[in-house]
Amino acid sequence: MNVNMNFLQELLSSIGRRSRGQGSHADKQGSSNGLSRLSTLCETLMHPVGEASQILTAQEALERYATLDDAGRLAFFRLLADHYAAVPEEIHAAYAEYRTHEDNASLETLFAACEPRRQHLLRRLNLCPGGTYELVKMRSDLLGLLKANPELKPLDADFAHLFASWFNRGFLVLESIDWNTPAAVLEKIIRYEAVHAINDWSDLRRRLDPDDRHCYAFFHPATGDEPLIFVEVALCRGIPNNIQGILAGGDDVRPEDADTAAFYSISNCQSGLKGISFGNFLIKQVVQELKRELPNLEKFVTLSPVPGFAQWLEQERKAHPEGGGAEIASGLEDGPWLADAKAREKLQPAVRGLAAHYLVDAKHGSGLPLDPVARFHLGNGATLHRLNWPGDTSDKGLKQSHGLMVNYLYELDRIEQNHEAFSREGTVACAGEIRRDAKQGRARLRNSTTKADA
Missing domain, CATH: 3.40.630.180 (Aminopeptidase)
Known part of the structure; x- marks a missing residue:
């Protein structure tokens, strides 16, 4: 059956591409025409039709979407967010039914009523060959619009919900x-x-x-x-x-x-x-x-980058211009350390202290480490093992971290323990030397008279 269905999908897609080939140029002439046809196709997909028709309709819908310009895509996403949301009246009716009976059948009806209609539409769009990847690209377009259009966040939540199932381990x-x-x-x-x-x-x-x-x-x-x-x-x-x-x-x-x-x-x-x-x-x-x-x-x-270190240090310098971090930041940006071994040796204790403090103590709004790479590896159960400075002297490495790199250690018998401690309490598993460096870094930032130490 699966083999036959795959054959049918490919056959119908081939026929659909040939039958629509002459019209594709006209669609590109006006995004509004493409959006109107796309809206009609989406509405068709919401109704019961045969599998062959579903595949052809989904294929054409995704092709129409691909012809939209930025304004057309925004209009389409707003259509999904507004017109294909859950229906409040259906939710209220289903909830009233559940309160009366409190059985599995009424609970299932309530779940179905609470699910936004666009999730059903996205599943239908996923029927055609290549549909999954086209929907991934569609969400990429959506993510680019979220900052300016936060009202689309519920639509993104639907994409994320479906992708979490479609792309599970x-x-x-x-x-x-x-x-x-x-x-x-x-x-x-x-x-x-x-x-x-x-x-x-x-x-x-x-x-x-x-x-x-x-x-x-x-x-x-x-x-x-x-x-x-x-x-x-x-x-x-x-x-x-x-x-x-x-x-x-x-x-x-x-x-x-x-x-x-x-x-x-x-x-x-x-x-x-x-x-x-x-x-x-x-x-x-x-x-x-x-x-x-x-x-x-x-x-x-x-051997990991520390992409937020330079930005964090610059923010510390602006916030505390007389603090111990300001002079170090200036020395890293303007000093001769890259070519001068003695200058590097002089700066190294201060850089290690500030870097350790950043990785261990600086927190994101979520309460987790500020550095995104640190959040990733520590969340996976790794240990913050060693600081390497300088570890990356490329232009990118110097710009984002003043050349700092980090070794995170994955110890097979400690991964789950570290992961649980990090997830529950935000505990940063790190080597004792790094914890001592972090303590010195905290003291340096509080001290405004560290010129001699630097």
Whole structure:
């Protein structure tokens, strides 16, 4: 049955594309015409029709959406938010029925009444081949409009609710990416790399081809060769402290001689899946894969950026111009430390203290660490293990963190314990040295006469 249905979907989609091919140009002439037709198609999808008609209608609806300009997309999202919301009268009636009977049947009716009608519409749009990925791109468009149009947040909540089910861990497929992976996928790895830009194919080959380099990605059956998230791994002797050395090349260590796997880049690929967690599953499964393949590996760490450190330090300088952090911030921006080893040595204790204080004590509005990368890894159960300064002297590294990088340590027997403590109490699991550095950093910020110490 599934094979027959897949064949039917492909056949109907092919027929639909041919039959609509001549009209597509006219649709692009006016977004209002496209929006009007799209509205009609959506209303059609809300009514019972045969599966073949549903597939064709959903296919055309998504194609019509793709022709809309920015104003047309905003109008369409407002249509979904307003016209396809739950119906209050139906909710009140269903609730009254439930209060009278309090049985499973009336409870089911109440649940159905409370669900916004647009969730049903999105499920119908998902029927056609490629529909899931088109809806992911649609949500990406929506996210770009939310800040200026907060009234659309309930619509985004519906997308997130459905995607959490459609992209749960049971559907994800882990694939190893190497130099022999099809070029179509490799091109996407280059495009989606978000931490350390891949400059060209030679640069990509340095990350994939050597024996001491690995890359893993999650895929979903409904999105084809579009990766959802991927992680790049370097096998090392000891814990690495500098990203430039890793990016320069590979084959420095034979895999059987390595004792450490360093996750040095994790990139989410689909902005439309924001808020859907993949990274925690990815890291844990890759750890298991590597441990099975290379039992000699003893440590699993990251070499992570600290993207909010420079901005936080600048805010501290403006808020407390006479404080101990102001002079350090000036020294990092204007001083000769990048080329002068003695200047680096002089600054290092202060930088370590302020960085540790930022990572351990500075909090987001949620009460969790201010730094987004710290929230991610600590939330996954990792330990804040070591500060590396300077660890990234690229232009991006200097701009976002004054060259600071961090090792987060994934200890297999402590991941769940750390995760639970972080989730319940916001506890930051960290090495004793970092906790001592954080204490010194707090004192430095309170002290306005630290010139001699700096």
